[in-house]
Amino acid sequence: MFSFVRIVDAGSITRAADILHIAQPALSQQMTALETHFGQQLLIRSKQGVEPTDAGRALYRHAQVILRQVESAQAEVSVVGRELAGGVSVGLAPYSTVSSIALPLLTAVRSRYPSILLHINENFGGVLSEAMMTGRMDMALLYDAGPIKGVNFERLLTEELMVVAPAGTGLPGDTGTAVAIKDLVDLPLLLPGPMHTIRKVVEQAYEHAFEHARVVGEVESVTLMAQAVRNGLGATVLPFSVARRIMNVENLELRRIEPTIEVQVSLGTPANQPLSGPAEAVREVLRSVVANYIRTSSEADRGIQ
Incomplete structure (x- = not known):
């Protein structure tokens, strides 16, 4: 199985043989024996390399x-009677409050379980969900998730979205007051792409008000979004805590929206396989870190009400 995965990853039996330090003919014989065992052609061989067949792709996912x-079992067995150890992967949705908990999570896991290797991946919901379904990720915090076959979800928190605009944008009303969707029709917006939850809920809010969002740019990079807003290229819509984290909010206008636009954040875990001992421990730490984040951030959030 290991050799087969390496061949698919490398796209070539020759390259895989070099990586595995195995003679190429011996590796080819292993693949022939594997195909005989399954009674299916698993690889399409050509001068350019190899590609998995449909059967090969199915085997690759299971492998x-x-x-x-096996890796998790080896890690757990090797430390029976000692501290938890092994790799644990956690996904985080970008443009989300939960990105703010990455450092506290890493800090807490390093402190409590120094032998656990924590891998944090910030990516979009579809990518993270697929990674959990195929067993390549232990858990992920996702926007408005579920139901998705193969993934269990536990709702953890609700985020309210706000307008974040360059100073002097001229939003109606006094600073600190909410603005209605109809007053934002002419506001140039920088938003993530159409598949992102924030983009979807913002456009739905405009549609419910029988208006249309004026999107002037699609920005997937959190860093670029912060720079663009601060340079006056447009406004955006984000949770206040995210705006506070990624940009210096001084000299920016932050306003609540009426009616309120909210998104839910849920913790997803694979439904078809149990979490390893280290992953269970990290999940409990994650829940604790999120709960503490909610408590400590509520006072700052109230300051703009």
């Missing part, structure tokens, strides 16, 4: 899960 489980 990744199996290898990950």
Whole structure:
């Protein structure tokens, strides 16, 4: 299984043989024996390399899960009676409050479980969900998630979205007052792409008000978004805590929106396989860190009400 995965990853039996330090003919014989065992052609061989067949792709998905489980088992067995150890992967949705908990989570895990190797991946919901379904990720915090086959979800928090605009934008009303969707029709907006939850809920809010959002740019990079807003290229819509984290909010206008626009954040875990001992421990730490984040950030959030 391990050799097969390496061949698919490398796209070539020759390159895989070099990586595995195995003679190329011997590796080819292993693949022939594997195809005989399954009674299916698993690889399409050409001068350019190899590609998995449909059967090969199915085996590749299962092999990744199996290898990950073997790795977890080895880590747990090796430390029976001692501290938890092994790799644990956690996904975080970008433009989300939960990105703010990455450092506290890493700090807490390093402090409590120094032998656990924590891998944090900030990516979009579809990518993270697919990674959990295929066993390549232990858990992820996602926007408005579920139901998704193969993934269990536990709702953890609700985020209210706000307008974040350059100073002098001229939003109606006094600073600190909410603005209605109809007053934002002419506001140039920088938003993530159409598949992102924030983009979807913002456009839905405009549609419910029988208006249309004026999107002037699609920005997937959090860093670029912060720079663009501060340079006056447009406004955006984000949770206040995210705006506070990614940009210096001084000299920016932050206003609540009426009616309120909210998104839910849920913790997703694979439904088809149990979490390893280290992953269970990290999940409990994650829940604790999120709960503490909610408590400590509520006072700052109230300051703009």
